[in-house]
Amino acid sequence: MTPEALAGGFARPAEEAARGFRGLLEVLARPGLILRLGGAAPPAPLGAAAGVLALVLLDRTTPVHLAGGHDCPDLRDWLAFHCGAPLVGAEEAAFAFGRWEDLHPVARFAIGTPDYPDRAATLVIDCPRLEAEGARLRGPGIRGEARLSLPEIAAFRANRARFPLGFDAFLTCGDRIAGLPRSTRVEDV
Amino acid sequence: MSLLARARPARLAALFPAPLPAHDLLRAPEIGSVMVQGRIGGTGAPFNLGEMTVTRCSLRIASGAVGHAYVQGRDRDHALRAALIDALMQTEAAEVLRVRCLAPLARDEAARRQVAAEKAAATKVEFFTMVRGEDR
Amino acid sequence: MYVAVKGGERAIDNAHALLAEARRGDPGVAELTVAQIRAQLHLAVTRVMAEGSLHDPDLAALAIKQARGDLIEAIFLIRAYRTTLPRLGASQPIDTAAMRLMRRISATFKDVPGGQMLGPTFDYTHRLLDFRLAADGPGAVPPSDTPRAMAAAGPVPHVAALLERDDLIEGAPRDDTPPPDLTRMPMELPATRALRLQALARGDEGFLLSLAYSTQRGYGRTHAFVGELRIGWVDVAMEIPELGLAVTIGEVEVTECETVNQFLGSRGAPPRFTRGYGLTFGQTERKAIAMSLVDRALRWKELGEDGTGAPAQDEEFVLMHADNVQATGFLEHIKLPHYVDFQSELELLRRLRAETAAEPEAAE
Numbered sequence: 259m260t261p262e263a264l265a266g267g268f269a270r271p272a273e274e275a276a277r278g279f280r281g282l283l284e285v286l287a288r289p290g291l292i293l294r295l296g297g298a299a300p301p302a303p304l305g306a307a308a309g310v311l312a313l314v315l316l317d318r319t320t321p322v323h324l325a326g327g328h329d330c331p332d333l334r335d336w337l338a339f340h341c342g343a344p345l346v347g348a349e350e351a352a353f354a355f356g357r358w359e360d361l362h363p364v365a366r367f368a369i370g371t372p373d374y375p376d377r378a379a380t381l382v383i384d385c386p387r388l389e390a391e392g393a394r395l396r397g398p399g400i401r402g403e404a405r406l407s408l409p410e411i412a413a414f415r416a417n418r419a420r421f422p423l424g425f426d427a428f429l430t431c432g433d434r435i436a437g438l439p440r441s442t443r444v445e446d447v
Numbered sequence: 448m449s450l451l452a453r454a455r456p457a458r459l460a461a462l463f464p465a466p467l468p469a470h471d472l473l474r475a476p477e478i479g480s481v482m483v484q485g486r487i488g489g490t491g492a493p494f495n496l497g498e499m500t501v502t503r504c505s506l507r508i509a510s511g512a513v514g515h516a517y518v519q520g521r522d523r524d525h526a527l528r529a530a531l532i533d534a535l536m537q538t539e540a541a542e543v544l545r546v547r548c549l550a551p552l553a554r555d556e557a558a559r560r561q562v563a564a565e566k567a568a569a570t571k572v573e574f575f576t577m578v579r580g581e582d583r
Numbered sequence: 584m585y586v587a588v589k590g591g592e593r594a595i596d597n598a599h600a601l602l603a604e605a606r607r608g609d610p611g612v613a614e615l616t617v618a619q620i621r622a623q624l625h626l627a628v629t630r631v632m633a634e635g636s637l638h639d640p641d642l643a644a645l646a647i648k649q650a651r652g653d654l655i656e657a658i659f660l661i662r663a664y665r666t667t668l669p670r671l672g673a674s675q676p677i678d679t680a681a682m683r684l685m686r687r688i689s690a691t692f693k694d695v696p697g698g699q700m701l702g703p704t705f706d707y708t709h710r711l712l713d714f715r716l717a718a719d720g721p722g723a724v725p726p727s728d729t730p731r732a733m734a735a736a737g738p739v740p741h742v743a744a745l746l747e748r749d750d751l752i753e754g755a756p757r758d759d760t761p762p763p764d765l766t767r768m769p770m771e772l773p774a775t776r777a778l779r780l781q782a783l784a785r786g787d788e789g790f791l792l793s794l795a796y797s798t799q800r801g802y803g804r805t806h807a808f809v810g811e812l813r814i815g816w817v818d819v820a821m822e823i824p825e826l827g828l829a830v831t832i833g834e835v836e837v838t839e840c841e842t843v844n845q846f847l848g849s850r851g852a853p854p855r856f857t858r859g860y861g862l863t864f865g866q867t868e869r870k871a872i873a874m875s876l877v878d879r880a881l882r883w884k885e886l887g888e889d890g891t892g893a894p895a896q897d898e899e900f901v902l903m904h905a906d907n908v909q910a911t912g913f914l915e916h917i918k919l920p921h922y923v924d925f926q927s928e929l930e931l932l933r934r935l936r937a938e939t940a941a942e943p944e945a946a947e
Contacts, residue, residue, distance in 0.1 A: 488755025519833025
């Protein structure tokens with residue numbers, strides 16, 4: 259394990275983890291809201307916000323899939339040391355990290371079962387840009403409507419159609435993050 | 448590492464007293480649990496027996512050496528000292544530490560185990576089956 | 584339906600103060616320390632560790648002090664604390680053949696390799712109260728004077744291994760399937776043997792004792808002998824991801840019991856003894872023996888035996904009722920305010936009575 263893999267964790271774990279968790283809760287509860295999360299310095303290509311998410315939500319009971327360029331030794335080691343999460347294929351993943359084109363086809367990911375809808379994957383999508391513009395979002399947690407620069411519409415519409423099953427998603431860009439739970443209805447503008 | 452993990456925290460503190468060498472924490476001492484597994488029939492498939500408390504710590508010392516510790520119990524200083532010694536064992540301080548800390552810990556543990564084994568051995572029993580008269 | 588009760592804050596605070604006073608007891612008597620409980624009430628401590636499912640004698644002793652000696656309350660405290668701990672990993676399976684023994688007996692062979700050691704047992708005491716312990720002042724034997732003998736070196740093999748060598752007992756072949764964990768996933772039935780053993784290891788000693796006793800009296804009989812009972816310390820090793828190798832991270836005290844049970848054979852397979860297995864934290868031999876009997880009783884389907892409908896053979900009955908924290912939580916909740924539920928029942932009863940009273944003739 260390289261020395262870099264051991265750095266980049268929280269300096270004040272209790273505080274920063276609590277703040278990170280609160281932020282993740284907030285963006286998932288208010289789809290379209292973009293927040294900044296800091297405190298983690300993961301190796302490239304993982305951004306700071308996705309790093310906070312990893313430190314807060316992953317442990318050895320959350321199998322992780324790294325897609326495309328995210329599947330690199332530095333990131334594998336960093337996750338092993340800081341989170342202990344096992345690396346798996348897309349089908350078994352509780353969390354998946356990668357660019358949208360690398361996560362495709364998203365039909366591979368778990369969507370839960372009628373008895374346990376919670377046994378679904380959470381996709382953490384690394385976006386080149388993340389702005390409150392573009393696709394129209396409606397649904398729980400949104401007053402009226404919100405806008406978010408999604409990488410695609412069709413996949414999220416199909417995902418919503420399976421509710422209460424379906425994957426949940428976070429979109430990240432550097433230290434910025436937004437949430438897109440399976441309950442959100444997505445429309446083209 | 449194993450010896451440090453099983454050491455009594457107070458004994459380790461006495462053998463490796465403050466002030467502690469300078470270091471950067473990579474992962475501050477953290478209390479958690481480890482699920483202890485057994486095997487069915489002692490040798491078969493594993494199953495979860497129950498958890499134990501464990502404290503872990505990772506740090507880097509001035510030389511750049513990195514030390515890790517996973518120690519039984521909930522004593523943060525124990526984990527910190529164990530990680531420091533793990534890091535220092537990769538430096539020229541290793542020989543001194545081996546003599547000053549690790550050897551006494553190994554002696555303590557061996558003595559403790561020997562005494563326990565000898566007391567248990569004193570309860571060794573021989574059972575005899577008796578032949579009853581009418582069976583003759 | 585549950586209805587929040589408002590008010591009563593002062594009463595609750597005062598009840599807590601009274602509880603603290605009752606816990607302390609007569610201030611003229613010295614207060615118990617956690618270290619004293621840990622050292623001198625070791626069997627209570629190990630029961631709390633076994634059923635609390637957390638090996639930490641200091642915490643178990645603290646829980647016993649806080650719970651005023653109510654062990655189920657102490658187990659509850661340990662279970663609650665346990666949920667706050669991040670899980671750092673799973674150990675490699677412990678090697679009980681390498682146990683540092685303080686007690687090891689066999690009811691099946693008098694001459695077992697490695698010998699039999701009674702250890703600190705109550706078995707051959709006369710169960711007469713020892714009034715010397717009631718007297719103030721130092722107790723019986725100072726620890727340094729406990730007799731010692733030459734200890735055999737090296738690990739002591741399991742009794743079952745001897746029978747296995749001659750193919751007289753079913754094997755327990757090594758298998759590295761990752762076990763299910765009921766602290767992470769809800770229990771699903773039918774359960775694997777690994778899941779059942781986890782549930783039994785943390786199950787209530789009294790419940791398992793009664794179930795095991797019921798099998799001996801004929802409710803799912805398995806003709807069990809204690810092939811081996813051993814108590815001692817084993818190392819716990821874990822793979823450390825940042826090192827890429829396994830190291831010992833501590834040692835735990837465990838009790839292991841393996842029973843040798845009635846034999847089974849079928850066409851093509853010669854008859855062989857079967858086994859039941861019990862493993863628990865601490866010095867908890869009553870629990871470990873009971874666990875191995877219940878484990879064996881639950882295996883009836885796998886071994887092609889008849890289901891007699893005995894409670895100990897009923898997996899759902901056993902697994903769903905073995906946990907004393909679950910049981911006490913549900914049992915004791917009925918003493919808490921249920922005013923609305925009860926009012927609706929009362930209303931229904933009054934209406935039924937009013938209806939019956941209104942039509943006495945029609946009823947005849």
